[in-house]
């Protein structure tokens with residue numbers, strides 16, 4: 585199957601209203617262009633040094649998302665163009681994004697990454713830590729950051745019910761925070777969950793944004 589046919593197949597299988605972020609990390613610009621020509625416009629990368637040259641070379645109407653762990657000293661480089669940062673996992677990082685967004689006269693959309701998996705290796709706010717951050721209203725100190733929802737990664741396991749329970753937990757945190765803090769913020773509406781292996785479950789559990797690499801571009805070798 586070509587990349588274009590995979591893009592089209594996914595478009596037919598994923599419900600309208602669920603956005604597809606094509607995670608193009610480790611794949612060359614030629615592959616990205618194949619997806620682009622098939623109509624894909626949202627692409628995600630997880631390393632700043634890989635994203636920058638791709639962003640320069642590729643069409644300007646691509647919406648670039650940052651999906652991986654982001655070091656604070658790299659925020660400055662992506663602040664002029666990044667559309668959505670999925671991986672805000674600390675107040676310190678949010679403060680830096682706010683500062684760099686302001687320096688570019690921008691408001692940058694961000695997701696609160698929440699740690700829902702069993703594995704320690706996956707990053708994100710602990711749910712209680714994030715709840716406290718919101719309850720204390722500290723997030724309001726960063727006017728150049730617009731919070732538009734949550735993101736999470738499930739445990740890497742064959743146990744589908746465990747994956748489902750973790751996604752369900754993330755959706756329920758989203759619903760709680762939406763009701764408590766973002767009732768009047770229509771932009772707070774995204775639940776970024778689901779990757780190549782588990783996106784059908786994530787969609788059943790309320791995902792609005794799936795981040796797909798392997799199913800679109802093949803394995804990263």
Ligand SMILES: *Cc1c(COP(=O)(O)O)cnc(C)c1O
Nearest residue numbers: 607630651779780795796797798
């Ligand atoms: C690499 C990556 C993905 C895509 O993974 P696949 O399993 O290839 O679909 C999604 N989200 C994040 C945060 C990633 O780093």
